[in-house]
Amino acid sequence: MSTVEHPPAPVEPLFTPAQIPPGAPSKVDPPAGEDLITVNFGPNHPSTHGVLRLIVTLDGEVVVGLDADIGYVHTGFEKNFEQKTYWKGITYAPRMDYVAFFANELAYVGAVEKLIGIEVPERAQWIRTLFAELNRIHSHLVYLGTSGVEMGAMSVFFYCLRERDYVLDLFEMATGVRMHDRYPQFGGVAEDLPKGFYAECRKFCEMMPRRIDEYLDLLAGNPVWKSRYQGIGTISKEDAIAMGLSGPNLRATGVPYDLRRTDPYLAYPELDFDVVVGERGDAYDRFLCRTKEMYESVRIIEQCLDRMPSGPVMATDRKYVLPPRAELHTSMESLIHHFKLVTEGFRVAPGQVYYPVESPRGEFGCYLVSDGGPKPWRAHFRAPSFVSLQVTAMMSVNRYVGDMIVVVGSLDGVMGEADR
Amino acid sequence: MPGSVVGHEKGIDMPTLTVKPEKLIEVCTYLRDQQGKNFLSAVSAVDHDGYGDAVAGYFGTERGRDLNAPGSWGAAQTPEQPPKRFAVRYHLAHVGDGPTDRVRVQVWLDDGQEVPSVVPVWPTADWHEREQYDLMGVVFAGHPNLRRLIMPNDWDGHPLRKDYPIGGEPVQFTDAE
Numbered sequence A: 001m002s003t004v005e006h007p008p009a010p011v012e013p014l015f016t017p018a019q020i021p022p023g024a025p026s027k028v029d030p031p032a033g034e035d036l037i038t039v040n041f042g043p044n045h046p047s048t049h050g051v052l053r054l055i056v057t058l059d060g061e062v063v064v065g066l067d068a069d070i071g072y073v074h075t076g077f078e079k080n081f082e083q084k085t086y087w088k089g090i091t092y093a094p095r096m097d098y099v100a101f102f103a104n105e106l107a108y109v110g111a112v113e114k115l116i117g118i119e120v121p122e123r124a125q126w127i128r129t130l131f132a133e134l135n136r137i138h139s140h141l142v143y144l145g146t147s148g149v150e151m152g153a154m155s156v157f158f159y160c161l162r163e164r165d166y167v168l169d170l171f172e173m174a175t176g177v178r179m180h181d182r183y184p185q186f187g188g189v190a191e192d193l194p195k196g197f198y199a200e201c202r203k204f205c206e207m208m209p210r211r212i213d214e215y216l217d218l219l220a221g222n223p224v225w226k227s228r229y230q231g232i233g234t235i236s237k238e239d240a241i242a243m244g245l246s247g248p249n250l251r252a253t254g255v256p257y258d259l260r261r262t263d264p265y266l267a268y269p270e271l272d273f274d275v276v277v278g279e280r281g282d283a284y285d286r287f288l289c290r291t292k293e294m295y296e297s298v299r300i301i302e303q304c305l306d307r308m309p310s311g312p313v314m315a316t317d318r319k320y321v322l323p324p325r326a327e328l329h330t331s332m333e334s335l336i337h338h339f340k341l342v343t344e345g346f347r348v349a350p351g352q353v354y355y356p357v358e359s360p361r362g363e364f365g366c367y368l369v370s371d372g373g374p375k376p377w378r379a380h381f382r383a384p385s386f387v388s389l390q391v392t393a394m395m396s397v398n399r400y401v402g403d404m405i406v407v408v409g410s411l412d413g414v415m416g417e418a419d420r
Numbered sequence B: 001m002p003g004s005v006v007g008h009e010k011g012i013d014m015p016t017l018t019v020k021p022e023k024l025i026e027v028c029t030y031l032r033d034q035q036g037k038n039f040l041s042a043v044s045a046v047d048h049d050g051y052g053d054a055v056a057g058y059f060g061t062e063r064g065r066d067l068n069a070p071g072s073w074g075a076a077q078t079p080e081q082p083p084k085r086f087a088v089r090y091h092l093a094h095v096g097d098g099p100t101d102r103v104r105v106q107v108w109l110d111d112g113q114e115v116p117s118v119v120p121v122w123p124t125a126d127w128h129e130r131e132q133y134d135l136m137g138v139v140f141a142g143h144p145n146l147r148r149l150i151m152p153n154d155w156d157g158h159p160l161r162k163d164y165p166i167g168g169e170p171v172q173f174t175d176a177e
Helices: A077-083 A086-095 A101-116 A124-148 A154-175 A197-219 A222-228 A237-242 A283-307 A325-330 A330-345 A386-397 A400-410 A413-420 B023-034 B125-136
Strands: A035-039 A053-059 A063-069 A351-359 A362-370 A378-382 B004-011 B014-017 B039-047 B085-091 B103-111 B114-116 B139-141
Touching: A035 A063, A053 A197, A053 A400, A063 A386, A063 A400, A077 A086, A077 A378, A086 A101, A101 A124, A101 A362, A101 B004, A124 A154, A124 A197, A124 A283, A124 A400, A154 A197, A197 A283, A222 A283, A222 A400, A283 A400, A325 A330, A351 B039, A362 A386, A362 B039, A362 B085, A378 A386, A378 B039, A386 A400, A386 A413, A386 B125, B014 B023, B023 B103, B023 B114, B039 B125, B103 B114, B125 B139
Parallel strands: B014 B103, B114 B139
Antiparallel strands: A035 A053, A053 A063, A351 A362, A362 A378, B004 B014, B039 B085, B085 B103
16 A cells, blocks of 8 residues: 655646735745745746746645746846937847747837827838738747647647748748848838738738648647646736736736727728637636637738738838938938938937837837937836736646646746846 | 826826825825726836936037037927936726726936835736836835846846946956955
8 A cells, every 4th residue: 555645736626716925916925834845947947938937835746935037138128229329229129029029129110100200101001010910920829839849749839830930931021031120110111012922921821720720620629738728827807907917818818908909000990800818817718819819810911911002111201211222322312311310310309108019928018218319218118028927926826836837838928028 | 186196298198197206006096996097017217317418419508509519400309307316107007998098107206215116006016116126226115025136136236227337347247256
């Protein structure tokens, strides 16, 4: 007869929402007791999506205390923005959240455009919308692939990266680079869409929904996947709002908060798409929300291709917009404007602006303060990963260590963005 | 709320309410419970040390502004001088039915002056305030766990302050000789 005592089973029944802990909301203090061990997960650990450090107190295999520590890829982006002219800032923005690079650029460029009050041509708005949605698919594919690897579903990773490569090919076609494209610029986009882009993009739109069907076939009904995901990291609507969750993490609880609807920007008010919401707010709903959002993104891209207006892709205000390259050879004024913009930048009237966009991870906001000079006085970014990682502690306690990995994965944090 | 809100500005993105630091919790609780501002988007601290001094094109002369100085393009504007050095700005929104109705609440602080923590009002403020404390050195009184979040625990200084040196300073390493 075995006399081995098993560790206590998790006390909460399935689907009971996690509670915001007393004291600091993003940290659970371990109870006093013997036989508890404190383990350091990360900063370098395959399951932490970058360099997240979790200081975990364990009772057997059950997490009883957790304190998350971030800052291991802090690179001082906000300080850098203050040292660069507005123009040079565009290259910094996509490197924060390197998976949702386009959304970051949109937030920064949009904030500056709002400060200087420049009109963006309609065609540029539609092109931006198209790429914002391609980027959303890209980000969700990376999420799905990596969380598949964590569960041991290696094939999902390869399938997702196959389609991700297609998305990056489309980016390369139009912008010249696969990531960190610097494509949106103040007043529009850098260049018009190249020849052959529509055809390639339509091929993608035709192929992608079938591939999403495949992912769902593979995972949504899979008993292993369900048992690892359902009822893990459940959070209630009220707590999710109080803890500042946004994007698919919040929509999985049933709150239809989507900035594309609530704070319309770009061409979204004219587009027909559904906001995907979940019911229970567990890791499984977050997975379903993200996966089904890809269908909606494909729908948006198709509408963009069908209804893309013609016209210029760049504003004409030479105080803010670089003159076309060809003009530099013939026009003295263009040469001067180009020289001034590149060397000195442009001045922005004193003021402040907060410009949020719906990044694949949630509300990504750019807050800029101008003192009237050519550089931002202060740039601050509301990073959705930074906010959502706060709930790791409350979601993980009284669960097995393996479930903690699911919780971190399902929140879809990108550490480059959380630490900035 | 008489006596609490000392200023109101329309702004290009959302209205800004200026609040006395000691009344902050009262105003925030009112905004959350009566005005439906249940979502705290961001807490942004701004250091105004030297604000507006380096605006190219504004060169104070005896006659006033010289708008034709190099770099001004005749468009430079000097900003209004802030009443105090630090501003802490809370970006609030309504999440639920209807529009988000964003609003910004700001408090002005001197160096070393404390501002009450809004963690009891919006739990999400926990990391937001720790980040601003870490990088800007604003102390949030009553915060349950006010420690450095981004920089190492033994770091000296607050990097986002305007008087923090850029380049040329000795690199700090943990346990360095």
